[in-house]
Amino acid sequence: MISYAEALERLLLAAKPIEDTETIPLLYSTNRVLAHDVVSPISVPGWDNSQMDGYAVHTVDLADGKLGPVRLAVSERITAGSVGTKLERGTVARIFTGAPLPEGADAVVPQEDVEVNEDGVLFTKPVKPGAWVRRKGSDVEAGSTVLEAGARLTPGAIGMLASIGRAYVTVRRRIRVGIFFSGDELVQPGEPLPPGGIYNSNRFTMRSLLMMLGCEVIDLGSIPDSLDATVRAFEKAADAADVILSTGGMSVGEEDHIKPAVERLGKLDLWRVNLKPGKPLAYGEVCGVPFIGLPGNPVSGFVVFLMMARPFLLRRMGLTNVDLKALEIRADFDWKAGSREEFLRVRRNDAGGLDLYPTQNSQVLSSCAWADGLADIPGGASVKRGDLVRYYPFCEFFA
Structure with missing residues (x-):
């Protein structure tokens, strides 16, 4: 068997944007994924402006505050969106948050720090130049690269682009993923369940995972257990998709047709990954289109998608950074791992530790609904209550 890290490295090397x-x-x-670097045509902010509602001042006029109070008259009023005139010495300007600092002023005094009456504004202490002033270009300088190609356009990134005046953005096309599911036993939810049948939960799980990544899903549904039907499904998916995914049908039994179908249309590597759940993984090409075959067990397919198919798809989307950052969290359980690296379904508790779902069988899909993340346990490791373990929260997979 190959290690999880080696299998992931192989997949990422094969993932061409x-x-x-x-x-x-x-x-x-x-x-969406940014296709080109974005260079700002302007500085943000475009001028020195006030951080507070208050009074724009010449700080030299307040130097006497070291000895006693200074009272100055208000010569103008500057609101956000307007521009004041040159500030005369011995006067102050009433100014509001975001308003441009008038020429000559070099600081702002918050309104909470002064006393105001009909005779003017009373200042009781000196003020340093630059106080409560946002300098021109302090956020973004004109000509600087604000986002690089391969970045995901998060709300913060989109806000940044709007702040420099971008109304349109060039992105990678959405990746198209063709999916199908092998097995005569699979039944669509809502239909009567015959003897020996099971509802096709993998279809709903995989579609949801792909949609959360932002993929365009080409869903071919359940495929009968026959070589001809499997070949036709691959051909149909390859005509429209950038990547093909399937679940199940990857063993070498008489009713497992993924391997011969892929070999008829392209090439296939069958990997035994040192990973639990999810040891079997297929990677290859069908009519020139990359293919990943996931395990048929619901939990195995779910975990392998998150830990292996997801980074492959993100790299194909053009994302530069597809690494996951694990947290170090206290285990509130005991566990002895087998020879394979194990990803346990766990949930944070009110005490800040991790609870373990009582059944870690790869067919128990309720563990995925209950959990809020995966604990990564190296092969052969023993975990004692109170030990720190590597924890991947589910929310990070789609951040």
């Missing part, structure tokens, strides 16, 4: 791009409105670009 799609080249197609499109230019879309920034308003509708959430979670």
Whole structure:
């Protein structure tokens, strides 16, 4: 068997970003992948401006505050969106948050720090130059690269692009993923369940995972256990998809047709990965289209998708950073791992530790619904209550 790290490295080396791009409105670009670097044409902010509602001042006029209070008259009023005139010495400007600092002023005094009456504004202490002033370009300098190609357009990134005036953005085309599911026993939810039948939970799990990644899903549904039907499904998926995924049918039994179908249409590597759940994994090409075959057991397919298919798909989308960052969290359980690296279904508890779902069988899908993440336990390791373990929260897989 090969290690999980080696299998992932192989997949990522094979994952070539799609080249197609499109230019879309920034308003509708959430979670898309940036195709080109973005250079700002302007500085943000575009001028020195006030951080507070208060008074713009010449700090030299307040130097006497070291000895006693200074009272100054208000010569103008500057609101956000307006521009004041040059501030005369011996006067102050009433100014509001975001308003440009008038020429000559070099600081702002918050309104909470002064006393105001009909005779003017009373200042009781000196003020340092630059106080409560946002300098021009302190956020973004004109000509600087604000986002690099391969970045995901998160709400923060989109807000940044809007702040420099971008209305449109060039992104990678959405990746198209063709999926199908092998097994005569699979029944669509909502239909009567015959003897020996099981509902096709993998179809719903995989579609949901792909949609959360932002993929365009080409769903071919359940495929009968025959070589001809499997070949036709592959051919149909290859005509429209950038990547093909399947679950089940990867063993070498008489009713497992994935391997011969792929070999008829392309090439296949069958990997035995030192991973639990999810030892069997297939990778290859069908009519020139990359193919990943996931285990048929629901939990195995779920875990292998998250830990292996997900980074492959993200790299094909053009994302530069596909690494997961694990947290070190206290285990509130005991566990002895077997020879394989294990990903246990766990959940954070109110005490800040991790609870373990009582049944870790690869067919128990309720463990995935209950859990909020995976604990990564190296092969052969013993975990005692109170030990720190590597924890991958589910929310990080789609951040």
